[in-house]
Amino acid sequence: MRQPPRISLARLPTPLEPMDRLSAELQNAGIDTRIWIKRDDLTDTVASGNKIRKLEFSIGQALADGADVLVTWGGVQSNHCRATAQLAARLGLKSHLVLRGREPDEVDGNLLIDRLVGANITFAALPEYQRMDETYGELQDTYAKQGLRTYRIPVGASDEVGLWGYIAGAEELKADFRSQGLLPDAIVSATGSGGTLAGLILGNNLHNLGTGIYAFNVCDDEAYFLNKISEDIAAWQARYDASVQPSDVPINVVDGYVGPGYGRATPEVFETINRVAQLEGIVLDPVYTGKAFHGMLSELEHGRFRGMKNVVFVHTGGMLGLFPQKHELFASDVK
């Protein structure tokens, strides 16, 4: 199998820790599961979260291609865009972010960091945002006139290049499991653009973790993600001449926890965020990790995770997304 270029950016390995107070609380409620957390919120300070793992490969490829400007897309509060912008600054590159929606009156959270690290930003309403090929062509021309070469990173760095990040992440988890003497029933994460899940699925297969990989979708639905992940795996298989085909690996997307929509969470999700922060000192976010964690607890109580003994939650970061939603957070009833 061909190997992609990679540069070292994340602070690895991240810790795998048991959540003992939460697990004890679950036990009191009749749920005999030990919850573990893979602290990928600790991959960096400013570029923290899951994206930096993928960007080790996406930016590795960009540098191999001689790029000067990283171009990417996302929501106004995109963690991926913030990580890309910060890493570009760290490496002496430029970044250009195309952000979906109107420029907000108040600069907060991820957008504040985008501005601080000097990203060039275009705000685009939905129809314009979706014309990515056209926009990229225009940006390519604009930067070429300045003698600069662009590199296109898709939404969430979720393509056949970026998914290597969690193939490597799965290898790291294998070493964690060995040192902890652990064989978990499931590894659980949020899925938003699919790359983390695709990488974990492939890593589980390539590195023989022997566990189940599950992700809670925070937007769209199960059918969308089954298709997106199969496409990314097929592109990966073709590009790197790999033996694993999409049909060789189960894709488990747990639907039903999107709530009011992408970026908007129910009061129950905010309650879970409060509960985990107060019990364990771990901060989740309302867009990704809070929804997935809430989903995981619900499925342990009365769904497909019932009876599992050890479950590993991958904390994919996203804390900056909490700040623009601070009012909803404290509207929750939990003391």
Ligand SMILES: Cc1ncc(COP(=O)(O)O)c(C=O)c1O
């Ligand atoms: C904090 C956080 N967690 C999880 C995800 C989901 O990861 P992926 O886009 O690889 O599906 C994202 C990005 O979408 C994210 O920013």
